[in-house]
Amino acid sequence: MAKEKKTRSLKIMNMHIPYHIIMILWSFIAMFPMWFLFVNTFKVKKEIYTNFFGLPSKWTLQNYQSLMASSDFFVYFRNSFLVVVISLFMILFVGSLAAFALAHWRSKTSRVIYFFFVIGMMLPIKIATIRLIQIMKTLGTLNSLFSLYPVYIAMGLPTAVFILTEFIHGLPGELYEAGYMDGAGRFRIYYQIVIPLIRPALATVAIYNLVPIWNDLWFPLIFITKESQKTVLLAVTRLQGQYSTDWPKVLTILAMSALPVITLYLLMSKQFVKGLTAGAVKG
Amino acid sequence: MMAKSKTAQAFQGSKSIKPGGVYWVRYILPALAFYVVFMAYPMLDSVRLSLYEGTAGVRQYVGFANYVRLFTDEVVSKRFWNAFGNNWIFFAYHMILQNALGITFAAILTNRTMKGRQFYQTLIFIPCTVAVLVTGYLFKMMMNPLWSKAPLAKIGLDFMIHSPQGWLGDPGTALSAVSLVSVWQWVGIPTMMFVAAFQGIDDDLIEAASIEGATPWQQFTRIRIPLIVPVIGMVAIMTFVSNFNAFDVVFAMETLDGAPNYSTDLIGTLFYRYGVAGQHPVGIPEPGVGSAISTSIFCMLLCGVIPVLVKTQGKE
Numbered sequence: 001m002a003k004e005k006k007t008r009s010l011k012i013m014n015m016h017i018p019y020h021i022i023m024i025l026w027s028f029i030a031m032f033p034m035w036f037l038f039v040n041t042f043k044v045k046k047e048i049y050t051n052f053f054g055l056p057s058k059w060t061l062q063n064y065q066s067l068m069a070s071s072d073f074f075v076y077f078r079n080s081f082l083v084v085v086i087s088l089f090m091i092l093f094v095g096s097l098a099a100f101a102l103a104h105w106r107s108k109t110s111r112v113i114y115f116f117f118v119i120g121m122m123l124p125i126k127i128a129t130i131r132l133i134q135i136m137k138t139l140g141t142l143n144s145l146f147s148l149y150p151v152y153i154a155m156g157l158p159t160a161v162f163i164l165t166e167f168i169h170g171l172p173g174e175l176y177e178a179g180y181m182d183g184a185g186r187f188r189i190y191y192q193i194v195i196p197l198i199r200p201a202l203a204t205v206a207i208y209n210l211v212p213i214w215n216d217l218w219f220p221l222i223f224i225t226k227e228s229q230k231t232v233l234l235a236v237t238r239l240q241g242q243y244s245t246d247w248p249k250v251l252t253i254l255a256m257s258a259l260p261v262i263t264l265y266l267l268m269s270k271q272f273v274k275g276l277t278a279g280a281v282k283g
Numbered sequence: 284m285m286a287k288s289k290t291a292q293a294f295q296g297s298k299s300i301k302p303g304g305v306y307w308v309r310y311i312l313p314a315l316a317f318y319v320v321f322m323a324y325p326m327l328d329s330v331r332l333s334l335y336e337g338t339a340g341v342r343q344y345v346g347f348a349n350y351v352r353l354f355t356d357e358v359v360s361k362r363f364w365n366a367f368g369n370n371w372i373f374f375a376y377h378m379i380l381q382n383a384l385g386i387t388f389a390a391i392l393t394n395r396t397m398k399g400r401q402f403y404q405t406l407i408f409i410p411c412t413v414a415v416l417v418t419g420y421l422f423k424m425m426m427n428p429l430w431s432k433a434p435l436a437k438i439g440l441d442f443m444i445h446s447p448q449g450w451l452g453d454p455g456t457a458l459s460a461v462s463l464v465s466v467w468q469w470v471g472i473p474t475m476m477f478v479a480a481f482q483g484i485d486d487d488l489i490e491a492a493s494i495e496g497a498t499p500w501q502q503f504t505r506i507r508i509p510l511i512v513p514v515i516g517m518v519a520i521m522t523f524v525s526n527f528n529a530f531d532v533v534f535a536m537e538t539l540d541g542a543p544n545y546s547t548d549l550i551g552t553l554f555y556r557y558g559v560a561g562q563h564p565v566g567i568p569e570p571g572v573g574s575a576i577s578t579s580i581f582c583m584l585l586c587g588v589i590p591v592l593v594k595t596q597g598k599e
Contacts, residue, residue: 014396023403094314101310124528127577131325154321215414258413265412
């Protein structure tokens with residue numbers, strides 16, 4: 001009898017009802033703006049005035065269709081896509097090369113170089129903005145995506161070097177010995193042995209940089225005014241003036257700019273959490 | 284032949300692949316070049332620029348005049364100290380509210396016997412993946428009394444809108460509204476970091492404590508919290524650094540001037556106005572003053588980061 005009662009109360013305790021209440025409450029607060037964003041993209045222009053938060057009375061895809069029909073929209077997306085892909089590729093390529101060297105070359109010089117990179121994790125690159133504008137002017141890359149690539153690459157390298165060096169250093173040394181015995185050069189060891197082994201760390205670095213680069217407003221806002229070179233986020237800043245009365249359309253563009261990253265996150269949330277909190281907690 | 288002699292050379296060292304310093308330089312050089320040219324050098328050179336006046340071509344050395352202006356000039360310093368103070372309020376919201384929520388959520392989400400933890404975790408983190416600009420615009424719309432008054436009245440919550448201009452239009456509440464939106468958005472990051480930290484605690488410790496009769500609350504305050512101090516320090520540093528970096532949220536919800544009446548002006552927006560865009564109505568940027576702002580922040584970040592690093596990470 002007594003035992004049964006005890007297991008029963010334990011069972012109830014293990015349901016953690018107060019905890020669920022807190023978490024449900026916060027989940028609601030966290031998701032409400034997202035609901036507001038997506039649900040309103042399916043409403044016709046006028047309905048948003050009478051029905052602000054609810055489901056649309058008549059669902060429509062009209063907002064998405066008219067967005068797809070405009071060619072600007074594709075230009076912005078292409079630009080954002082290019083910026084993310086090229087910057088990420090370079091961060092991973094250049095960063096893994098350096099990490100490969102720093103993990104194996106153990107000397108005073110290499111320690112100094114390593115720390116020089118790692119300090120950059122603590123300092124926001126925005127501090128360098130004024131000088132960067134002048135550098136881009138000199139290079140003649142203002143108003144083009146080529147002003148964004150090098151900044152994002154530089155910005156991503158400290159974390160890339162930190163995470164990848166630690167990771168490569170943790171790999172068992174015998175893996176290379178075998179390659180060396182077969183007479184493989186260092187570069188072959190790098191791309192045939194090291195690269196496949198460090199894939200999980202590369203994924204972490206990629207995600208760590210993907211979100212801030214896709215979502216960055218600061219540098220496009222400062223470097224780019226030309227229509228054909230704008231990123232999605234920069235284009236979003238002009239919405240309010242442009243379609244100030246057509247709120248469902250504004251929300252549709254906001255939704256489309258957020259959708260790629262949200263989708264990617266939902267598909268691989270574990271790696272995302274690991275990636276976005278990397279750099280602070282080792283590994 | 285060449286390859287062979289290289290291998291032989293490599294083997295002469297202590298551990299096959301490891302020796303040969305100069306050889307490695309070519310692997311490091313590309314990364315170092317990007318990092319130095321586009322981050323390290325411009326950052327350090329901004330310090331030098333803060334001692335000059337005027338734009339390229341007509342630049343003139345003025346010593347510390349920009350700093351004197353920034354800290355004491357009637358017009359400039361008023362804006363600077365205002366933004367500086369606002370930034371501390373903005374920081375306090377994050378440091379206290381966001382990190383307390385983060386620890387609470389993490390403690391809940393690391394309960395082994397609780398169901399649906401993964402689901403909650405996934406939801407909490409979604410706002411962190413959306414651009415600040417997007418969430419800022421969303422909240423700006425939702426906080427507009429023209430829109431939200433009627434739906435709020437329906438559920439009896441319209442008393443929350445205390446004035447016709449709404450929270451964002453009232454200088455007394457605008458900064459709080461902006462800060463709370465930012466807290467809402469980023470709470471997932473500390474949560475996840477604390478989750479990872481709590482999961483790293485050895486189970487034996489908790490078990491031993493519960494056998495000794497420690498209540499869950501005692502276990503939490505006496506064992507779990509002290510054990511994650513290094514992570515708390517790291518989160519504090521990240522919060523500190525990112526707050527002096529904030530710009531997008533004010534840009535999206537208010538204006539570049541930190542409306543209403545400069546009440547939401549942060550260092551980020553001030554830096555943009557002076558250093559990059561130029562003050563209204565003149566519109567000529569002052570790179571000298573801008574660099575003085577960024578250099579001051581640079582020094583302040585270092586002063587804030589290093590002691591916390593030493594205090595919380597030193598014990599490892």
